[in-house]
Amino acid sequence: MKQEGKRLIWDEYQKEIADDNYFYVRSCVRQNFFPGAEKTFLRYMKEMGRNVFENPSHTTCSGIGYHSDIVPFETAMTMVARQFALMTEAGYENFVTSCITSFGLYSEVLETWLHFPEVEEKTRVHLRNATGREFVKPKNLAHASDVTYKLRTEISDAGKYRLINQTTGAPIRVVEHIGCHYSRMFPSKGIGGAEYPYVLVGMIEEWGGEVIDYPERRHCCGFGFRQYLVKANRGYSVSASKKKFDSMRPYKPELILTNCPGCPMFLDRWQYTISEMDGTTYGENGQGIPVMTYEELAGLILGYDPWDLGLQVHQVPVESLLDKMGIPYDPEKKFLDKDGNFIGKPKSPSFLKFY
């Protein structure tokens, strides 16, 4: 593997990311999957002195329905237009999405409007008729991982921990997994393009880890919308994840880092499911491979308490990684809520070793 070759490509795919004043839109599902992630993003943005604005009237972008073939594109465009109107009304012009599918949908809508201005006009009419709102298109569209990528050095500088095994001094081996809708549709909209996206690689390198490039890195996490949402198809979803795990296993990854709502969900939960289906586990000593969002990882680097990050709701326990990085944690507090009440503890799986 020649890194120079990749750098040449990364150089070609640089994108502009606004410096400050972001209009932030949350994901529909992430707060359920990884409840600490978005909160952590807002926390470190604030600590880095950035202005991030949220509007509680923000709704789903409808991307999940669009990609599940139940929301037509016209409807989706009108929904997107409404989010832009919220941004315009708030006086912002830098739009940042928490969700990769949202990011993909916003990119798709903006590209469509660029090539078909009459569609944009029609959407404006739809929005006006439905809500009476007007909008200005964002000046800058970024995904929250783009923004985090932009702040990676600041985070590193302010950080307490690094992606380095404190016992051996070796870098932690990290698999990075990019959501399909990040740059597959429009390679130029993603940092590093579609083939070798750099957005997470940049963070891992900056924070001291080692990136693993494995054959099935391009493969979908397994969510695939209808593959998961329709139960009859769910075998495909879990099989797709298995294909990735089988491919990465020889490289002995210690962490999977993601930037999409679905990917960490499925790469995390399916490790349990696969272990219950055929007994296979992919981490060291019968454990799983910890899976994290970039916000959670940034939070760990910055020294936030793991349980404040919501890491206790991960299916694959993250303690192995915390120990390697030398991050202290109190096992007693793992399953306590912010008021100190016990929130319940999951049953032990049959094969996947709990830490």
Add this chain to the structure above:
Amino acid sequence: MGNSVIIIGGGISGMTAAGILVQQGLDVTLLEKENETGGHLARWDRLFPDRRKASEVLDFVKAGLNQVKIVTGVTVTGISKHDYDFTITTRIQHPASSIHSQFSASALLLATGFDLFEARKKEEYGYGIYNNVITSADLEDQFKSGKGILTREGKIPGRIGLVHCVGSRDEKVGNLYCSKVCCVTGVKQAIELKEMYPASEVFNFYMDLRMFDRHFEELYYEAQQKWGVSFIRGRLSECAENPDGSIILKTEDTLTGKPLKMTVDLLILLTGFVPAIGTSAICGMLGLKSGTDGFVNSADSHTSNNSSGVPGVFLAGALKGPISIGEAIADARAAAVQLAGYIKSTTAYND
């Protein structure tokens, strides 16, 4: 008005035309941007379909160049035309300084040729990233070196893949056209690899096999029948590197309608033709038009394929599109004959 001719481009077409034109008694100057003449042919080891040495063809063409003034290492920076006379300014590429000089001529022959497609642009094939992905031109370099073909790890490749249409017939890199000669090159190189390593498996991944000229189809048959080269109809979609440096390919075997995954020790990308980088600048100086594919249009592709449309400016070779060595030689000869006729008629007219 005199009998001087400038040929821009010292590849096979330019040199062939130069040889014919000096035979006709014309005063020929050949300008070449590289430090050596020979163009892409100089890099090639053996030619399809009979696998004769490329150097033999090169020697044949060079033998006629004794009276040709050859200026290498120069780039054309300007062309102007006054009545029947052309003035060409050039810059000598030199690390320290750049020296400008001027040439004048009564007629111009453009033989600026082509560039090989930059394989890096097919990012998913990993050229420049994976150690064991090389291009057909790299392979020719290795053939020429005579050292044998080994993987980066120094092993004999047990399984080799050749990917056709890299940079050709591909909207995703902006090239809709077929580069024509890669198919037969792929077959030729597959045979050469099998000859070198009979125990290795060689696979060609193709979309169509366009065996357009005489003996090509027979070569394809020979590759299958005598050498046991396998052909899989399906374009390579992507590849990745295994821990041991081997390359894992993903393609569809379209003949069974199933995806196929295969590990190869060495992957060869058959890169196609793209218009030479300098050609468009020269076209701009002369007001010549190119097609949407970037190759130069002749006045009429059937009846005046060596005329540029600008009096006194003629076209030869691969600047008009993908072409084989034999065709390039024939085309260059045709251009030379037409150019010589032009000089004679205009000289007579002016005298």
Add this chain to the structure above:
Amino acid sequence: MIKFNLFVLPFSLGLIYIVYSIIIHYYRWIKALPAVDKVKLATGIRTPSKVTASLKEIFLEGLIHRKLWKRNPLLGYMHMSFALGWFLLIVVGNLESRIYHGAYINAPYYPIFLKFFIHDRLVLFFEIFTVPAFFRFIMDFLLLFVLSGLTLALIKRKQSKWFGMKQTTQHSLFDRVALSCLWMIFPMRLLAESYTAGYFGGGGGFLTQNLGNLLIAVTPGPAEIIAYFFWWSYSLVLGLFFIMMPYSRYMHIPSELLLIVFRHCGIQSKKWGSSFSDLEAHSCSRCGVCIDACQLDFAAGIRNIQAVYLIRGQRDQYITEYIAMTCMICGRCQEACPVGIKADSLRLIKRREIGSGQVSDFSYITSTHPGFADVVYFAGCMSHLTPSIHIAMEGIFKKAGVNYLFMDQDGSICCGRPLMLAGKDKQANELIEFNKTLIRQTRAKLLVTSCPICYKVFREEYNLPIRIQHHSQYLLELVKEGKIALQSQHRKVVYHDPCDLGRGGNVYEAPRELLGKISDLVATEKNCADALCCGGSLGLMNTSIQKKDEVTRNALQSLLKNEPDILVTACPLCKKTFSKHSQTEVRDIAELVHDAIPGRNILSTRAILETETVTS
């Protein structure tokens, strides 16, 4: 008094062994016959006419070698001199020993080595007209006869071309040892008798006496011991020959005798390996005539699969799949075989062993009622690749006003023969039953096919209660019945006999008669039973297209020697195969007939199609 000498022992032991061996073989062959055949044999050998016929054939083929004579007189003479000469030496020798010496009962070796025991001098002028002198003359003459054959055999080994044979059999070790013994027998006898006659100054005839006198004169040393040495040698090679015989090709001599009897009793070859096929295999003399008949040999250079090698494999209980599968089943070798061995049947037996285990599943075949007609027409799979044939046939049917039904108009279920040629008879039966049902449903009285491959299997395997004709026969009948009138086009044509129609179906005359009416038929080198295969045979399983092409080109060269305007055949496969290589137009006989119908003088398929559109 019994005369005896130690040297007679090798011969005697050998003789005992061979007689024992033959009895055992005969016993096994007869015992292994199915009950039906045993009855046939028992009845046959009690029927004087069958016995006479058997004896006649044994004499004509076993001793005279009539078929070989017909094929090549030199070869015929060679074999006759050995067989008849040796036979007569034994018969006359026995008479001599009994009549001349009055020893009516003597040991078996006695006549063979008579000259060792009896060597009295006969006085010239007086005794040459006596009985002993007569015998001596005859015996010497017969010895000379055999030796002349031996000389030819030696020449043949070196120069087989002189015998009209391009190839000679590559023999096994046993065969070569036995052959060497056989060739030694008569020279040894000559030398032994000659030395003895020379030493004693009597006892020999015109050959042995004179040669003996000469040998004594020119060779130094004790003549008695030399003579004795040759007697030993003579006995040894005879004994060794007899011992080798059951293991060598010479077992064909006793085997063929029984085979002839079997055949005259009506015993036939079976679909599976049987006593009969084993006997056939043992009856092969490995003369190699089949090698020369084989186109794969002389046209394609494949020299190791011919009938002789197949049969040798059969005898050794070891036939390779390669040999079994590499054959066009064209039938030329069995036409040529002097012993009449059905090599194609033997080969198919082996193919059945190979192919029977492979499973087929034709459950997907379904049919609808084909409708009713007087004549059911089955073009055959191959005719669908040469559509001008079935287009011509339909045109003729319509012109003749026949109420016909084109059974396989929309493609067909195969007739089954291609499967059978691959040894899959069981699987073929499924297709046969399917087609039979369809044919029966039409209530037709006649089945006409354009494909000789189908024709053969329809006749041999279908057991249909209706007439079956190849279209060449049918068209001739239409002409004779006046249903169609033909006008000769006077084009110079040659006719190629398709294997399955000619040798396979015995249809030689109908196409020729038909062609005589519509064209100027000219002769070809090899006709009828001797006709060449086109090379496209479905019988040939595993040979490359290049080799098949060589067969085709070779056959074409022979067929087109007289430069005809058209090469006519009566098989879609032959037509397709020849068309690939022929510069001369290749057509099916049906097309020619179609064009010869006045007012329908149309040569192109397209024109035919247009006409059909207009008329229909």
Add this chain to the structure above:
Amino acid sequence: MIDFGYTLTKDRQFDYDHGDFRFLRLVRSIEPSLDVCIGCGSCTATCSASQFTNFNIRKLHTVIRRGDPESIKAELKKCMFCGKCQLVCPRGVNLRNLILAMNRAIEQLG
């Protein structure tokens, strides 16, 4: 093991690196001409069995070459052996013998 109501599915793709090439080796040793196939499909187009079923002789020997011979076992039984495929093959592939060879492979290798 828990029953989730769905299971892991087998990959549909040819995994060439783990293919079963015993069939190919045996078939090729009997009938090497399969290597010159150019996938034109004329064999299947003329095939009688292909008119009635999804029998596809071209595909059958292609999957053998890809190391996935499983599917030929049921399919091969449909061949009527008439030989039209061989007659139309532009490359001279000896298809009838190829079928015999495949049958042999099924017999010997199961």
